[in-house]
Amino acid sequence: xxxxxxxxxxxxxxxxxxxxxxxxxxxxATAHGVRLRPHLKTAKCIEVARMATDGHFGGLTVSTVAxxxxxxxxxxxxITYAVGISSGKVDELHAIQSALNASINIILDSxxxxxxxxERAAAIGARFSVFIEIDTGxxxxxxxxxxxxxxxxxxxxxxxxSLRLAGVLTHAGHSYLARSQDEIRTIAAQERAGxxxxxxxxxxxxxxxxxxxxxxxxxxxxxxxxxGVTEIRPGVYTLFDVDQASLGVCGTGDIACSVLATxxxxxxxxxxxLIDAGALALSKDISPAKFRDDVRFGLVSYADSLEPIPGLSxxxxxxxxxxISAHGRSLPYDQMPVGARLRVLPNHVCxxxxxxxxxxxxxxxxxxxxxxxxxxx
Amino acid sequence: xxxxxxxxxxxxxxxxxxxxxxxxxxxxATAHGVRLRPHLKTAKCIEVARMATDGHFGGLTVSTVAxxxxxxxxxxxxITYAVGISSGKVDELHAIQSALNASINIILDSxxxxxxxxERAAAIGARFSVFIEIDTGxxxxxxxxxxxxxxxxxxxxxxxxSLRLAGVLTHAGHSYLARSQDEIRTIAAQERAGxxxxxxxxxxxxxxxxxxxxxxxxxxxxxxxxxGVTEIRPGVYTLFDVDQASLGVCGTGDIACSVLATxxxxxxxxxxxLIDAGALALSKDISPAKFRDDVRFGLVSYADSLEPIPGLSxxxxxxxxxxISAHGRSLPYDQMPVGARLRVLPNHVCxxxxxxxxxxxxxxxxxxxxxxxxxxx
Numbered sequence: 001x002x003x004x005x006x007x008x009x010x011x012x013x014x015x016x017x018x019x020x021x022x023x024x025x026x027x028x029a030t031a032h033g034v035r036l037r038p039h040l041k042t043a044k045c046i047e048v049a050r051m052a053t054d055g056h057f058g059g060l061t062v063s064t065v066a067x068x069x070x071x072x073x074x075x076x077x078x079i080t081y082a083v084g085i086s087s088g089k090v091d092e093l094h095a096i097q098s099a100l101n102a103s104i105n106i107i108l109d110s111x112x113x114x115x116x117x118x119e120r121a122a123a124i125g126a127r128f129s130v131f132i133e134i135d136t137g138x139x140x141x142x143x144x145x146x147x148x149x150x151x152x153x154x155x156x157x158x159x160x161x162s163l164r165l166a167g168v169l170t171h172a173g174h175s176y177l178a179r180s181q182d183e184i185r186t187i188a189a190q191e192r193a194g195x196x197x198x199x200x201x202x203x204x205x206x207x208x209x210x211x212x213x214x215x216x217x218x219x220x221x222x223x224x225x226x227x228g229v230t231e232i233r234p235g236v237y238t239l240f241d242v243d244q245a246s247l248g249v250c251g252t253g254d255i256a257c258s259v260l261a262t263x264x265x266x267x268x269x270x271x272x273x274l275i276d277a278g279a280l281a282l283s284k285d286i287s288p289a290k291f292r293d294d295v296r297f298g299l300v301s302y303a304d305s306l307e308p309i310p311g312l313s314x315x316x317x318x319x320x321x322x323x324i325s326a327h328g329r330s331l332p333y334d335q336m337p338v339g340a341r342l343r344v345l346p347n348h349v350c351x352x353x354x355x356x357x358x359x360x361x362x363x364x365x366x367x368x369x370x371x372x373x374x375x376x377x
Numbered sequence: 378x379x380x381x382x383x384x385x386x387x388x389x390x391x392x393x394x395x396x397x398x399x400x401x402x403x404x405x406a407t408a409h410g411v412r413l414r415p416h417l418k419t420a421k422c423i424e425v426a427r428m429a430t431d432g433h434f435g436g437l438t439v440s441t442v443a444x445x446x447x448x449x450x451x452x453x454x455x456i457t458y459a460v461g462i463s464s465g466k467v468d469e470l471h472a473i474q475s476a477l478n479a480s481i482n483i484i485l486d487s488x489x490x491x492x493x494x495x496e497r498a499a500a501i502g503a504r505f506s507v508f509i510e511i512d513t514g515x516x517x518x519x520x521x522x523x524x525x526x527x528x529x530x531x532x533x534x535x536x537x538x539s540l541r542l543a544g545v546l547t548h549a550g551h552s553y554l555a556r557s558q559d560e561i562r563t564i565a566a567q568e569r570a571g572x573x574x575x576x577x578x579x580x581x582x583x584x585x586x587x588x589x590x591x592x593x594x595x596x597x598x599x600x601x602x603x604x605g606v607t608e609i610r611p612g613v614y615t616l617f618d619v620d621q622a623s624l625g626v627c628g629t630g631d632i633a634c635s636v637l638a639t640x641x642x643x644x645x646x647x648x649x650x651l652i653d654a655g656a657l658a659l660s661k662d663i664s665p666a667k668f669r670d671d672v673r674f675g676l677v678s679y680a681d682s683l684e685p686i687p688g689l690s691x692x693x694x695x696x697x698x699x700x701i702s703a704h705g706r707s708l709p710y711d712q713m714p715v716g717a718r719l720r721v722l723p724n725h726v727c728x729x730x731x732x733x734x735x736x737x738x739x740x741x742x743x744x745x746x747x748x749x750x751x752x753x754x
Contacts, residue, residue, distance in 0.1 A: 007442075008465060009754055041696055063697045065384075083653060083697050084641035086716050088385060109642055112715045139647035140698055173695065264461035265486050270516035276460060280731050281754070284661045318550065319418055319727050320440045320460050321517055338489045339463050350696050354657050355732040357753055376734055377386055377658070 001360065001367045003303075004341075008262040009281035011356045012343065013371070014306065015363040017256035018238065022051040025220070025237050029056065032226040037061050037080060037213065039235025042350045045359060045373040046074045052238055061233045065092050070374035072102040080105040080213070082169065082233065084133065084141050085113060087120040094126035107169055109133040109142050111149065114156035114163065121162035130157050131169035131213060132202075136194030137187060138173040145198040154207045167211030168198045171233070175218035177290060181248055188219035196228035218249045241349035242299055246291035252299070252308055257353060258343040260303065260360075261322065263336050272315075273324040273336050277344055279317040283351035295347065300324055303341035304365070314344065378737065378744045380680075381718075385639040386658035388733045389720065390748070391683065392740040394633035395615065399428045402597070402614050406433065409603040414438050414457060414590065416612025419727045422736060422750040423451045429615055438610045442469050447751035449479040457482040457590070459546065459610065461510065461518050462490060464497040471503035484546055486510040486519050488526070491533035491540065498539035507534050508546035508590060509579075513571030514564065515550040522575040531584045544588030545575045548610070552595035554667060558625055565596035573605035595626045618726035619676055623668035629676070629685055634730060635720040637680065637737075638699065640713050649692070649700040650713050654721055656694040660728035672724065677701055680718035681742070691721065 029036035038052040041063035059078040062068050068079050085106040093104045106128045132153050135142030143150050157165045172191035178184045195214045202209040215232035239257040240250045261277035288295040297317045299308035315325035346352035361369040406413035415429040418440035436455040439445050445456050462483040470481045483505045512519030520527050534542045549568035555561045572591050579586040592609035616634040617627045638654035665672040674694045676685035692702035723729035738746040
């Protein structure tokens, strides 16, 4: 495949940036003496998983059963499905464990879930390692580190032969909303302290708590201490995006993934350049709007670059149309004739990447490979 | 497949509602003497295409090349690819036409596109029917009905043997933003008048303009007149959604598509019930926010119903987590224990449906079929 002949919209991966992002995180984990269990919900790609685990123990994190199957089928044997488990998913996870000789670790945050899952597991002869999910401030899943129910859940787990208590797990997702590096550091400290406190409480009450698993890209990259932590689970760092750049966690030059699009029209009356990448090709995520008002649905670069063109953004998305608008400048109609190719730097790359079947991987301006990926559920 | 055993998240189609929606639109088109060329970008499904074209001429509208191929491979022979064409898509559309004996009609709104596409078509022996896209107020693609360039584009088309001028086409997408039925009617009148004016101008200047193609679900359902119009291209009416219900174009009882999800946690401290359907399973579209502030990312019903539960909505979506919040009431934790199943009524069904591989079709409370669908590009 020649770059100029790629279909649009399509997903482009810049190999050098991806490799650098993976290397930096792997070094950071090694330097701090923690295991790296990268979250592959972002890239959903076996090649990225291999690069991201290079030099580490090979554990992965995923957020769908389809991803668990995809990575297990391709040789990964220690996978944490990091979304609260329900008994309806037990059969399929057991099938993956059995057929592929893999361990699928599950997470839960209630005795009710532990009981329901253990009963189904026992009925079909399954056994799972379980992390108790801790809420260290994100307010999504998890029990508070000091919650009384933490011990009840641990009791429910250890009393059931189909479950094994592996440790505690937390995700400081609210770090994505921080207004400064200082605030990220504060959240990172809470994330670590909350997870370690929960683990200590379990141990004081006689439970084994081998793993203390934390991590989001912002907190892991800004944390001062990993004391008491055994593993980290960042994900978006592999590809990065405009949201992470706007948060100050990376530069736009670190964004490894983009969407190649074609100019399909000029609407000079309305003041738009139209491209064939819309809401499905990019997602309608507007996360960077928390930090800056000049991004809207994504930034735009020329096809041979990943340098955002100043004063241009995707102001509106329809299902398969993206509308580029200018602010504080005029639209460069002449530099973007109908048929020209552009790249869009995604706002939230996890959502942008998800529906595609594959990446076209670019190195030194050439398409060096096509990489398949997981999708769906 | 038994309904209670369906995996989650998954896409559920209520057959009776789908059939009624399709029948009503087909009758309306017949009653007004216009061809119905339904837009299958919404459902992306061969079974829905068959139901939607029942009693009509069998033409379809699509918005991706993948959809064009999918429907042509399954027997549809007259398909309008209704996104501005670029020469990079000519080879694949020609391959579909040749291999499957289909006509893929294209749309464009500039002489530059006509020239580029005709040159590529001529080079590979392709020929396409072309609609000139008219902007009747949406401000997306298209030339104004009175624009001088309309005639230049027509000249560019008819002077090239690889292209044939089929007519004019418009889409009043701004009807989705209307604040009242009266405003929709006004937009519908502009849509019709603009398309007919453009067609008349072409004819006065000696061009053939056989087809005058208009339509969005809101304008078609609220229009008083189709004089001069030959075909309509609504799409979202097949499934409907919370946005259309909020706009007043349908009732929530007409929504035929929903996402089945499982309760995976209770976070009483934060005041959420968590489900396993998040931003990827639902999309981050918040279109109904234009009309009402109690919807956010979607409405919720119990699994055996499609009646939204008052005072509940999805207040926040993460990649694979949805967070249900209550307003003006308390959260029904006891009615929604961990493991319970719910359905989410989607905000903008076109975006929700897109990444799934299939529908589970429900009739009389039972899963009567699994229908595959197109996806991607």
